[in-house]
Amino acid sequence: MADPFTLGAVGGVVLSEAIKFLYGQAGELIKLRREKRVKKTTTDAQVFATPTELQEPDPELAAHFEPDLRELRHALADYADGVDPVETSDRALIDAVGALRNILEIVYHRDLTLRGESRQTANADVTGEARVREVAGYVAAVRAGRLVSGSVRGRLEAERVEAGGEAIGVDVDSVE
Structure with a gap:
């Protein structure tokens, strides 16, 4: 927002x-x-x-x-x-x-800050990829705490996820 x-x-x-x-x-x-x-x-x-x-x-x-x-x-x-x-x-x-x-x-993938606007631009462009055979715990292609602006892509390939395991493409705590 x-x-x-x-x-x-x-x-x-x-x-x-x-x-x-x-x-x-x-x-x-x-x-x-x-x-x-x-x-x-x-x-x-x-x-x-x-x-x-x-x-x-x-x-x-x-x-x-x-x-x-x-x-x-x-x-x-x-x-x-x-x-x-x-x-x-x-x-x-x-x-x-x-x-x-x-x-x-x-x-x-471009900044569109207006003239006269004081805006902190931290436009992130993040891409993550993970390929695993087995997941017994936690794996994420991209893990972020907080995103303010930008784009994020995560791709995860897992052959097998064991009971209780987590395989996640993009894991973000909050988006503002």
Whole structure:
């Protein structure tokens, strides 16, 4: 979830433009996934702290997040179209923008911090793989205590898991 003190602090104009970009990018991602092609997009230097080119979204993550992308696009449609005013104090709006941004950051493996936003970015990209014959205790391809942002993939292959054994692809205590 987005921190209202970071997104809400950027100002209505930047937030409005960011909503339009994120909303449009989510729609493009859904279309591109359906058409199985890639389109390069560059973020706007007036809106984002570090303009960057978005290309080659992770197809598995895009598929996984498609229902969320659709839901968040619907929640932001009237703001993106200018029907409803963008209020930086609107917690539901800030949360929806933050959630959409987080998904796009994960799918594109890119930071999308807004200009004027002070945001600690610790976008992790973690992949773990474990192949074992027998599991008598505990084994995980990835084990993390707390995740704030980024993407995590774990793949575990076990020929046999004994009674009481645990074989886990990704084991995370908390996601924020």
